[in-house]
Amino acid sequence: MCRSIKTLRPPYTETVTEEDVRAAALQFVRKISGFRAPAAHNAEAFDRAVEAITRASEELLGALEVRGSR
Template sequence: MCRNIRTLYNFAPPASEDEVRAAALQYVRKVSGFTKPSQANEEAFDHAVAAITAATEELLGSLVTNAAPKDREVEADKARKRAQARYTLVAKAS
C-alpha cells in the first residue's frame, strides 16, 4: 500500500490537494489495515485522513529549500528506468 505514497515536496508544480489527500489516505490505510473501514470505524478513519492531510499541508507549506524544484516528468522517467533495470536484473537471476 505505501508504495503509492510519493515525495510531495519541492516539485513544480507543487503537490495538489488531491495528491496530499491521496498520500494521507494511503498512510491511514496502511496503519489501520483497512482498505475501506466498516461503518463503525468510518468516522474515525475519515477524521484521521483529514488530520493527516492537514498536517501534511502544514509541513509542505513550512519547509524551505535552496534547491530548484524537481520536474515531475523527469523524476517519473528516472523511476521507470530504475525499475526497468531492477526487474531486468531479477529476471536474469531467475
C-alpha cells in the first residue's frame, strides 16, 4: 500500500483536517490508477474518485470507536 498515507485515527493522530483526509484519498487514487496526474480525458473520473474516497474516509473516521477514549 502507499507508504506515504498516514494513519488518521487516534491514537496515531489526534487532530485530522479535511486536507489530511483529502491528501490520503489523493495518494490512494494515484496508487491504484497509476497516474500522478491524469490526462485531460481522465481528469474528471480521477477527481470524482478522489472526492468519493474522501467522503468515504471521513464517514469511516467519524464512525470508528477507539477503545479507551471515553
